[in-house]
Every structure is written in C-alpha cells, then in structure tokens.
Amino acid sequence: MSLAGASPSSATKRTADTNVTNGASAVKKGGGHWSTALTSAVEDESVQVYKDDLCTIINDKYPKAKHHMLAMPNEYIANLKSLTSAHVPLLKHMLQVGKETAMKLRKAGDSSDEFRYGYHAIPSLSLLHMHIISQDFKSDCLKTKKHWNSFTTSYFMDAEDVIDELQTHGQVQVDSAPFYRLLEQELTCHRCQGKFRTMPKLKEHIDQHR
Secondary structure (H helix, E strand, O other): OOOOOOOOOOOOOEEOOOOOOOOHHHHHHHOOOHHHHHHHHHHOHHHEEEEOOOEEEEEOOOOOOOOEEEEEEOOOOOOHHHOOHHHHHHHHHHHHHHHHHHHHHHHOOOOOOOEEEEEEOOOOOOOOOEEEEEOOOOOOOOOOHHHHHHHHOOOEEEHHHHHHHHHHHOOOOOOHHHHHHHOOOOEEOOOOOOEEOOHHHHHHHHHOOO
C-alpha cells in the first residue's frame, strides 16, 4: 500500500510484550481523567504492543474478544469529526499495521479467527483510536447489550469506509442520535443473525459458531 509521506517500511518499528494492559492503568497511577487514558498510553512504553513514527498499538484493558487492540495516531486527533482528507495517509498506515499485527497473531497460532478494523462512531475515550478485534467475542468483559451492539452494528464504522468517506467528502459525518439508537437494538448474532433476549444466551450461542 502506498502512503503519502510514510510507510511501514520507512517507519521505525518496535514490538513490545503483547501481554500488557492499556493506558488507563498508567493514567490512574499518574492522575488524570479516565477519558484521557489513551493520550498517556502513546507515551508509555510499558503498555505498547507496537510503535512506529506515526502510530501506537496497545491491548485494550477491557477486551471484548480474545484479541482486542487499539491503534492510535502519535499526534493528537480527538475523534472522527476532527479528521480531514490530509489524514488519509495516516489512517491507511494505521489500518495496514493493524492488519500486520493481527496476522502475526494468526501465524503464531494465537488466533484462528478473522479480525475487524474500525472506529466507534461516538467513542468514550478522547484520542482517535481504531479497534483491532477478533470476531470470536470470547471475553468476560463483554457483558452488556451496548458492548455487543457497539461492535456488531453500524455503530462500528469499518476503517476502510472511514478512509473512503474522507477521500470522497474530506470529512466524516457522525449524526449522534441515530448511532445512539443502534446501541439499544435487539441482540443479534453476527454470524447467523439469530435474535436473543440476554447476553448469556447470546454468548452461549456464539460458542457454537467457534
């Protein structure tokens, strides 16, 4: 993939221990609001899975699947609404290194599942971050309807769609009201579209797809 100004081959790569927690723990130690946790993680080597000149990847502290990581730009970009067409090369780079990180897990035998790469339309943490998440959704941290729907409805905006929208329109449009309603939708299996009343029943069903 061609990137304006930088590419994975020109960036200085560094791999850290993948069994790490995310930057929220670092913020609690040093003070600060939980919503700024990711900003601290960019600078904290102890919580990083990967880092280069443009972006940083950490493991989500409360993963919603067996493998759940966050890729963040090293420069401060608040959220999707802050993006312009000038950020397209950066987002392409984040997506590429995210896919490379997931592929390493698969080659190492740590994951046989597919991954998705994308952004929450209305994130809870300040600092743009792309989720890298395996589709097994095997995690004790996956507990609520909002958790589930934030990753299995269009509330989860595919990274390639975000890039396409930026390239076409120069910005990403996020209308809050419709996206909030998505979080209240009926629980629906992402594999077979079966409907469920409770998370325990849904998670029991998901196990049958593994």
